[in-house]
Amino acid sequence: MVRNRKSGNAQPKPANNNESRDSSSGRSVSTQGNNDYSWLSGVLRFTTVWKSRLGFMSLLVAIYVGALGYLETRVNTPFDDKNKVVQETGLAIPERYWGSYRPNVYFGMKTREPQSPVFGMMWYNVGLRSQKEIRHWCDQGDNLPTYGWLRHDGVSFGEQLISDPPHTIMTSFIKTMGGEHGGHWTARINVTAKNSKKSNLMLVWYAALDESLYPVDPEEIPESRLWMEDGGLQGFTPELLNFRINFTVLTGKVLNSAYSEAHAPGLQLLKETYYSLLRERKHPTFGRVAFLGPDHQLHDKEKNINFLPIQMLIETPFVMDLAYTTEDYPAPPLQGKEYTKALEEKKKGFDEEFEKKFGLSEKGYPEDDIAIARAAMSNMLGGVGYFYGSGRVQSPYTREPVPYWRAPLYTAVPSRSFFPRGFLWDEGFHGLLIGRWSPDIQMDIAAHWMDLINVEGWIPREQILGAEALARVPKEFVVQNNAAANPPMLLIQLARLVKTRPHLFEPGMPHRATLGRMFTRLQAWYNWFQTTQKGEEPTAYRWRGREDDGMQLNPKSLSSGLDDYPRASHPSDIERHVDLRCWMYAAADSLATIARAIKKDPSKFEATKEQLGDEDLLNELHWSTATQTYADYGMHTDGVRFVRTMPKHPGEPAKLVRGVTVPPQPKLVTSAFGYISLFPMLLRVLTPESENLGKILENLDKPGLLWSPFGLRSLSKSSPLYMKRNTEHDPPYWRGQIWININYLALSSLKYYANAPGPHMDRARELHSRLKNNVVRNILSEYRRTGYLWEQYSGEDGRGSGCKPFSGWTALVTLIMAEEY
Incomplete structure (x- = not known):
């Protein structure tokens, strides 16, 4: 009870054990009830706190599960299912x-x-x-x-x-x-x-x-x-x-x-x-x-x-x-x-139209040569297929592979016998030839590919659609991983079509509308590269998907398209891949070209192109002053060899595994001089005045390096891994053989530099003429000898190797003969 202290007659009642003093107010507060129910109020306070905590934790779990479900489904969610690029197909x-x-x-x-x-x-x-x-x-x-x-x-x-x-x-x-x-x-x-x-x-x-x-x-x-x-x-x-x-x-x-x-x-x-x-x-x-x-x-x-x-x-x-x-x-x-x-x-x-488009008779080729060029292009067009089905894909957020959505694909194939299905970067090269013959067909093909992009901006690099296609693919290559890229050649090819046939993309033309529908998808694809394939250094890029299983002399980079081409011997996050950096320069340039054609703002892409075209930045990351060449960077050693292991159990076969004799160090991979070293020239990153362009041209026709009477080898004869197997069962693939797609890029860039004012014009012109003659003569000779275009050609004797017929990018011989770059 509280006494009125103003009353002079009132005396304070003696305190007892049931009374305490509120020192701040002078009030006495009874605590009898607290002694009786204090345990209950404590429980209530404890329960209230934990209810709040449990509710928050439940919310976090729900958010996590929801986010995980969202991330799981992104890999097989279409980019925009309501606004497809392909709007007419079938009977339309x-x-x-x-x-x-x-x-x-x-x-x-x-x-x-x-x-x-x-x-x-x-x-x-x-x-x-x-x-x-x-x-x-x-x-x-x-x-x-x-x-x-x-x-x-x-x-x-x-x-x-x-x-x-x-x-x-x-x-x-x-x-x-x-x-x-x-x-x-x-x-x-x-x-x-x-x-x-x-x-x-x-x-x-x-x-x-x-x-x-x-x-x-x-x-x-x-x-x-x-x-x-x-x-x-x-x-x-x-x-x-x-x-x-x-x-x-x-x-x-x-x-x-x-x-x-x-x-x-x-x-x-x-x-x-x-x-x-x-x-x-x-x-x-x-x-x-x-x-x-x-x-x-x-x-x-x-x-x-x-x-x-x-x-x-x-x-x-x-x-x-x-x-x-x-x-x-x-x-x-x-x-x-x-x-x-x-x-x-x-x-x-057909023959008249072929001559009109390629002019080979006018250029002096005999009828026998022209017939092979016609067959090369015809096999490309005759290799166009229509597929329907769903592939198998996987992301870090899916425990098992999941089906992609069912979709059609109208596309050319690299090889009717060995690769009768769609390949992403191959199709970019196919389109160079198909687009020259029929822009309608090529734009239709490109539109189908663009409808396979998912909400992340990723396109599976290998399309295995339908039971027949699946039956031709080894099990280990069926599932496509959404970390794996593939060179954006299809984007570059579209930009070249815009540059060479601008009238097709004028306002009111059907192909302009198709290109407009593609544009957001092309941007998404480009942005996917920029966010997923970035390296640790500014303006550096790294192909994902390299795995060291201890069996390979040099772990493959399948996503680069160059498979077993030697990279840094020990995959790591510090790697920098010069070819991918150049692809991104060309992609930015291509998107700027497309944006201008359909009246979109190209400034973002032009800025990236300018940054990636800065030769000082490029040299800082990839130029070796010691060898005067461009190279990848990473944890590398040339001290690798095969070692045969003893079986652990009776009856098991001995295996060849990689042995390391010299520990890897972070450095430029200068010993792997080859196609990778040429990419700043191949994709025209270097200016016509570049001193380093002169160095590349100086090395190009050295027989001990890449030059051969049949075309440019993929890897220098001086490289430690030249024509070396990558595993006990994998023969060399991109380790010295001549590939026509890269030789086409080389001829295209040499023609470009031969016509661009600068100190290297004459050298580029002379190299173009000699290289063109070597490539064309060998492909035609091997076709006569064997009846086929081949996947690759030997740098030693020019003989076709790999699979046959390979009427994919090897059919670019038609464009090479016509000098249509």
């Missing part, structure tokens, strides 16, 4: 609806639709033993003396030669536009034997449906179907409606014919399914032969007929027309003499 572009869009097979046709039926050809010699050698997929193991397109315009027709002794097979097709479903086409198969002798061959034509694209729900029965009727192959799909293929034999005989209606587990197993349908029967002339027959048709009605092969035992010389028609376009298909006449007109028109 009828002239490119049908095509030879199956580059992985020797001959096949399909549409640019995900659920297109596919048509194709197989063949083999008659006999039980030879049926195991069925030709279907383009395969190096078939050891054909040559095959490839002699002429192909990318749109309306193509003519191909296949040599499989003793037979020569000519395949061709012509499209007839009209109707609402892509019009008609006719394919001709012409088989002859050596010395025009009569011989026999088993020929198979088939139709198949990709069941992997059908609805998963069994209640949703796919409408597409195939059947035989009145001697013709018939089918129906929702896109094409009813269609039919008629077979007309013009020359020769069909000694026996049969067909089967079957179910194939997938397009990747058509040959195996066909083989399983064969049954041995006795033929009066050929003895025991395996035939198809009605008794081997599909009996399991629960399975759909998705594969219909038609087998023909033929006698040569043999010519057959296969005419595809639809019910909505009543015009008769081209056949017989009309087809022959139309094909000759197509060939003549």
Whole structure:
């Protein structure tokens, strides 16, 4: 109780144990209740604090889980799914609806639709033993003396030669536009034997449906179907409606014919399914032969007929027309003499157009050389495919690989036999040639690639879409990691198209609108490089993805495109890669060019170009005053060699691993003089007046370094790793062989410096002339000798090596001959 201290008569009550003094107010406060309930108030205070803490922790966990989920899904989230670059495809572009869009097979046709039926050809010699050698997929193991397109315009027709002794097979097709479903086409198969002798061959034509694209729900029965009727192959799909293929034999005989209606587990197993349908029967002339027959048709009605092969035992010389028609376009298909006449007109028109665009006859090349140049470009166009599916990707935030979104890809491929799928930096080089022939096709291809960019600004460097493509890829290369880049050559190629064909991008032109839709994606791709591939030093860049497994003499940098080219021996974060820095200079320059063309602000890109073009900064990071060369930087030693380890357990094989005899140190990798050292010149980072440009040109034609009579080697003969294996099982790849894409860049830059006023004009001009002659002469010579363009060429004797045919960037020989850079 509180006393009124102003009352003179009041006396303070003696304090007891239940009273305390509030010294600040003079008040006495009772504590009886505190003694009774103090434990409860303590619990309440404790609970309130921990509720707050637990709530905050729960919030943090929720934010973390949400952020992790967000980061997990970024790798397979499209950049902008509502505003795609490709706005017209399929029947919206009828002239490119049908095509030879199956580059992985020797001959096949399909549409640019995900659920297109596919048509194709197989063949083999008659006999039980030879049926195991069925030709279907383009395969190096078939050891054909040559095959490839002699002429192909990318749109309306193509003519191909296949040599499989003793037979020569000519395949061709012509499209007839009209109707609402892509019009008609006719394919001709012409088989002859050596010395025009009569011989026999088993020929198979088939139709198949990709069941992997059908609805998963069994209640949703796919409408597409195939059947035989009145001697013709018939089918129906929702896109094409009813269609039919008629077979007309013009020359020769069909000694026996049969067909089967079957179910194939997938397009990747058509040959195996066909083989399983064969049954041995006795033929009066050929003895025991395996035939198809009605008794081997599909009996399991629960399975759909998705594969219909038609087998023909033929006698040569043999010519057959296969005419595809639809019910909505009543015009008769081209056949017989009309087809022959139309094909000759197509060939003549193609040759005239080729000369108009490349001028090789005017430049003095003989017809034999021009024919090879035509074939090179035709194989590039004939290697354009249409793929659909989803790849497998992974990021640091996903425990396991996840599927990318399903998407189409219209693209050229590097090699029909070995790489029948899309590769990002290859496509930039492909586009240089395709864009010269048809900007429409190239812009369509580039648009499809740009629609594969994800929300991070990343594009998977290797596109493995569909069952057939997946079946050709080793398991270890299937998953694409979002830390891995690939040189932005496609961006550079687009800018070159803008520079060389500016009228195509004027206001109101279709390609300008397409480029405008691409622009935000190109920026995102460029920004992804700038944020993910930066080095530790200002203006330095580093390819991610190098891993030291202890087995490689020099760990690969697959993302650079140069695979086993020697870098710093021990991967680390301090690395600086001169080629990537130069790619970023060229990317900034290219984006500035594109921005100006579509009236966007180029200043940001111009500023980066100016900074990366500063030769003093470049030299500070990459120039060796000791060797007078440009080089990478990192933890490096040349003291590496293979050491054979003893097996730990009985029965295990001994392994070759890397042994280090001299510890690595941070330094420039000057011992790896080669393509990397040329990049400041290759991508025109150096000014025409540059003293260091003069040093590069001075070294360029030294035979002991990169120069050879066949082109520039990828690695100097003086390098410790010149033509050395990288592992026990990996032969050298970019360690001395001649690659035509880099030789093209070298010739392009030499031509540029030869025409740019400066002290090195004459030297650049002379080197350009000599290098061009070396490269062209060797490619043409090897094509005549082997029947193929090759992936790479030997720096010792010029012989083709790697895979064949490689009608990807090796086909740039056509542009080199024309001096179209």
